[in-house]
Amino acid sequence: MAATIKPVVALLAPPEATASTLYGLFDLFSSAGRDWNAVMHGRPGESRLAPVIVSRDGRGFRAGNGAWIEPDAALSECPRPQAVCIPDLMVAPDEPLSGRYLTELAWLRHCHSQGALLAAACTGALLLAEANLLTNRDATTHWAYCDALAKRHPEIRVHANRALVATGDGERIIMAGGGTSWLDLALFLVARLLDTEEAMHLARLYLIDWHREGQQPFAALTASRQVEDAVIGKCQIWAAQHYDTHAPVAEMIQLSGLTERSFKRRFKSATGMTPIEYVHTLRLEEAKLLLETTDTPIEAIAGDVGYEDPSFFRQLFMRRVALTPGQYRRRFRTMRLAMQ
Known part of the structure; x- marks a missing residue:
């Protein structure tokens, strides 16, 4: 043989x-x-x-x-x-x-x-x-x-x-x-x-526990170092903790003390993204984690990360990830379950 x-x-x-x-x-x-x-x-x-x-x-x-x-x-x-x-x-x-x-x-x-x-x-x-x-x-x-x-x-x-x-x-x-x-x-x-x-x-x-929590708790410690602009760095830290609020961009503008136009210009220069693109990125990453690690309905996940309209959440997720939330869950949830 x-x-x-x-x-x-x-x-x-x-x-x-x-x-x-x-x-x-x-x-x-x-x-x-x-x-x-x-x-x-x-x-x-x-x-x-x-x-x-x-x-x-x-x-x-x-x-x-x-x-x-x-x-x-x-x-x-x-x-x-x-x-x-x-x-x-x-x-x-x-x-x-x-x-x-x-x-x-x-x-x-x-x-x-x-x-x-x-x-x-x-x-x-x-x-x-x-x-x-x-x-x-x-x-x-x-x-x-x-x-x-x-x-x-x-x-x-x-x-x-x-x-x-x-x-x-x-x-x-x-x-x-x-x-x-x-x-x-x-x-x-x-x-x-x-x-x-x-x-x-x-x-x-080997009693290996899958890292469901990701690195976000640790990454937040260095968020202020992501950009040289201290004002924008402070707003990044705030966004990482409050991305699910109703109007996060308006809140960041108020926190920065800048005019709307100046804030958006400096934020794009510092991060390479517009403020709303940055918020969408944070929200979708949290949504991915919830899809991978929980059985929470997709509509509820949309609300948890800050989207009142589940259909908008689905469209945005599909545009950014090239999978629907359901397809993403089916693909990556299996791996998560396999490691439990």
Whole structure:
């Protein structure tokens, strides 16, 4: 009987890679198919994935925290991967990255062109941006890096309040936000590469709790740093907390102390969006979260996020997301339920 070919998951290890996330991903992928049987039936199964740690030259190196990382192969020696994972990087939010990872970026573009899934944990998304793989696409990264990413790459739609984003053709580019949301990323990939049952096994085995709350509570801490205009920054913080009010733009104008014309001009200059576009973005992101995590009727969700007319909410959602609220719920609610 022919041996089953396991999907190869390449874990990219740049010099600034964080060892905990890198080896945590390696452990979870290695566990798929193996450890649930060991716990439930007393005998380990066979790993269903083949994780391999790769680096530019395949040589061992010290990570930023001093831990030793020993890659399995150089990029040129890596078997063709079905998925590539980038762990978080120990770099400062505004640290220049241009010209720093040319070999890795070329390899990522090649893997993507060959049909591989690309996944990034936390600040690993910065490499996807540098590789020009996120142009005109949705993205997320660690909440403390979202404003820097948006400023460096204004062509990317950065969602600071989302813990997981899947984007691109066939949703083959996946990003997790900050902290332990790399666990969400691993479960999502296991479900994509294998099946949701295996992802559920890992979630139960390792007591992994899906990050339903997203990053918004943490992103709010840095909202005032999103723009250099302090007045507009103050209005952004207010909008993040009061987007569901009846007339949020009028409230922000009053809060700013500016004339309506001056406020709208400065807001667009600072954020790249008109005030109402900004409010719609906040409302729709909250609506997405409610659609993914609750059974609340769509009409009630429309009201909860600030829309008195459910039909307008549906039309706006369809125009912005390219799915109806019902289609969005059916597509993403299943994944949420699978991780409970």
